[in-house]
Amino acid sequence: MKRLFPILAVLTALMLGYAVYQALVVAPTERTMGDVQRIFYYHVPSAWTAFLLFFVNLVASVAYLVKRNPKVDALAMVSAEVGVVFCTVVLVTGPIWARPVWGIWWTWDVRLTSTLVLWLIYVSYLLLRRFSDSAQAPALAAALAIFGALDIPLVYFSIWFFRTQHPQPVIGGGGSIDPRMWRVLLINWMAFLCFALLMCWSRYRLETMRREVEEAQALESLLGDDRGPSAEIRNPKVALNRSGQ
Template sequence: MRRLFVILALLTFGLLTFALYEGMVAAPTEQTMGEVQRIFYYHVPSAVTAFTLFLINFVVSIIYLARRSPRVDALAVSTAEVGVVFCTVVLVTGPLWARPVWGIWWTWDARLTSTLLLWLIYVSYLILRRYSTSGQTPVIAAVLAVFGFLDVPFVYLANRLFRTQHPQPVYFGGPGSGADPRMTFALLMNMAAFFAFAALVVWLRFRLERARQDFEETQALEALLQPDVRSPR
């Protein structure tokens, strides 16, 4: 297990390095925006990764409510935490890109607001987990995850009426969409690298959570076996 992790970590590191080179050096400079546009290779992959993690969190939360398996809950915590980190990257790189290109840091348009709301919902999810006192934290958290995910379409709809400043998807966006093949390649490489990196961190976090669950279980068992001892610690 440990060896596999090291190998995967090295592979991910290599992929990230290669993707960095592709995005920063190999991809051509964009015509109107110039070098600033290169932040695209981080902004979009982070967003896709974060949304994917939140989607996984939603799915495993439902599975948890049906099965009540601690393994599934460990996956739910890991994806939510790592998802919040990637979502934070999106929310930081977005304004950094918007300032030179749009002239403003932030605007309340559909995509920006939805992303911010998603971030808020999952932060509240993490806070709830942290503050919960009962042994049923996973159940309550899973329920909140379901609510949070169902909220997303409403957020998007509610913002739909506002004018949008965020560009339409560059790919599959009808006529005039698409980009230089070198750019596409750099984007895909970064996407792959970010996914690999996220998967690696989620795995690490998952193992940590499993270890914590085991520890708590052992502690509870010890407390049961030694009723005279006040605290097993």
């Protein structure tokens, strides 16, 4: 497994390079938008990757509540974190694309707004993980992930309806996409998927390592020679959990 990592890394780098070449040189220039349309090859694959990762997070969260397997919990947290990174890319590249094309940075349309809400929900998920201690975080975070997943269709519907009531400047593009564009898009998506996998992999290894260190420190806290006051006094976090059941 460990040998596979550098191989995958090299492969991903090659793919990403090839994908950039495809996106900037090979793909045909769009008629109305011009070259700026090439942002599409970064924006859309990032969105798909983010959604996929959030879906993985949901599956892992449900699985954790059923099986209580700490490895599944690590997978849930890793997919959420990398998902937020890709979602950030979507939210940053979106306005950069919108500005030259629509003349505005942002519009409260369905897709933009629900992606923003999705991002907010998963940022709150990561915050919850950061602010709760590691004994309780998995179950709490899993519950929040399920709530988030239930929320998304409602968010989409409500905003969709809200927008149809209040007409917006018509958003261009649309229509059918040139098959050559499709090909470039898929190549880019594959490259970004590999890249996401790579990041998840490293983050997962980091998380496993963090847990190992934590375990070692826990043992140390119990056996160390400098064991003066109780763990509760030295670690206010534990004391708080005791008092705040």
